[in-house]
Amino acid sequence: xxxxxxxxxxxxxxxxxxxxxxxxxxxxxxxxxxxxxxxxxxxxxxxxxxxxxxxxxxxxxxxxxxxxxxxxxxxxxxxxxxxxxxxxxxxxxxxxxxxxxxxxxxxxxxxxxxxxxxxxxxxxxxxxxxxxxxxxxxxxxxxxxxxx
Amino acid sequence: xxxxxxxxxxxxxxxxxxxxxxxxxxxxxxxxxxxxxxxxxxxxxxxxxxxxxxxxxxxxxxxxxxxxxxxxxxxxxxxxxxxxxxxxxxxxxxxxxxxxxxxxxxxxxx
Numbered sequence: 001x002x003x004x005x006x007x008x009x010x011x012x013x014x015x016x017x018x019x020x021x022x023x024x025x026x027x028x029x030x031x032x033x034x035x036x037x038x039x040x041x042x043x044x045x046x047x048x049x050x051x052x053x054x055x056x057x058x059x060x061x062x063x064x065x066x067x068x069x070x071x072x073x074x075x076x077x078x079x080x081x082x083x084x085x086x087x088x089x090x091x092x093x094x095x096x097x098x099x100x101x102x103x104x105x106x107x108x109x110x111x112x113x114x115x116x117x118x119x120x121x122x123x124x125x126x127x128x129x130x131x132x133x134x135x136x137x138x139x140x141x142x143x144x145x146x147x148x
Numbered sequence: 149x150x151x152x153x154x155x156x157x158x159x160x161x162x163x164x165x166x167x168x169x170x171x172x173x174x175x176x177x178x179x180x181x182x183x184x185x186x187x188x189x190x191x192x193x194x195x196x197x198x199x200x201x202x203x204x205x206x207x208x209x210x211x212x213x214x215x216x217x218x219x220x221x222x223x224x225x226x227x228x229x230x231x232x233x234x235x236x237x238x239x240x241x242x243x244x245x246x247x248x249x250x251x252x253x254x255x256x257x258x
Contacts, residue, residue: 015171040201040232047203109204109240116239127218146172 005031006071013054013084022046025070029078034139035126042078042137048110048135049082057086057131076139083121085130092123151179159191160184161252165198168206176209181216190222193255197228207240214246225255 007028011017022043032105050066058064060072067083089095096111114121149166160183166172183189192213196202214224227249229237237243249255 014174015169018169018171019150019167037232043201044203046171047201051205055170109207113204113239 001010004072004074006069008067008069010065010067012059012062013060013066014084016064017066018047018054019051021050021066021068025068025080028070029085032072032078032139033075033141038137038139042080043105045117045135046080046082047116049080049114049135052110052133053082053084053086053131056089059087078137078139080135080137082133082135083130088127088129088131089123089125090127093126096123149175151176153179153183155183155189158189159193160189161193161195163195163198167201168199168209169201170204170205173205173209177212180209180213184213184216184220187220189217190220191224192217192224192228193244193252194224195227195252196230196233197251199230199233202233202236204240207236207242210237210242210246211240214242225249227252 007024011021011023025046026039026043029039046068050068053064054060060061064084064086067081068071071079073079083143096115098108098112113120114133114135118135118137120134122134124134125131149164149168149172152163152165155164156174160180162180164176166174180192184192194210194213210226219222224246225248226237226246228251229248234248235249
């Protein structure tokens with residue numbers, strides 16, 4: 001793998017860490033040739049995945065471990081992996097349906113945002129064995145010289 | 149996140165400052181619902197001018213308050229959402245349920 005740069009960090013499943021995780025990956029993404037709008041989208045999907053781990057994976061218990069790894073595969077492609085060791089997802093297809101949420105005060109849009117703002121989304125999960133979300137985003141080459 | 153609640157006759161004006169994610173949604177829900185439960189409120193105006201980030205947890209609080217005020221026979225409005233926040237609101241379809249305005253004066257003049 002032609003790995004250019006990466007960042008990997010872990011933290012307990014506390015709501016205070018959602019903002020830290022998205023800001024950290026957003027700041028890491030800023031070294032790519034991408035727009036502020038694209039960075040906002042990256043921050044949003046990280047926020048969704050980490051919130052899912054805390055709310056669903058660890059059922060709001062603060063002692064779970066969440067690992068985030070962001071990798072720049074090349075100048076244009078970023079991969080983000082969010083892993084937890086929580087309760088897992090019994091029916092991944094159902095969990096990924098828009099507006100499916102186990103809580104009436106939530107919109108069930110987390111996976112919809114991940115699918116819409118990223119180019120690839122892979123979910124690996126098993127009940128009792130945690131969840132691993134792999135997201136990939138390709139950025140357009142904005143430098144005209146690079147297109148020549 | 150900072151929350152400012154102001155009641156003007158039967159309208160509850162809520163000015164939110166900061167990021168709307170799962171860390172702050174419970175506090176928002178609790179504080180707004182406490183006011184709505186007094187049953188003197190028929191309009192809810194949510195000012196998002198100073199909100200820099202919203203995710204689906206934040207959207208959940210907004211839609212939850214919309215359901216609540218609608219159940220009480222009232223109306224809800226969103227004002228001042230920045231371009232990035234507005235994009236998320238529109239993506240979720242909330243803009244089809246809740247009217248969005250540029251500033252508080254736009255609602256007062258309706």
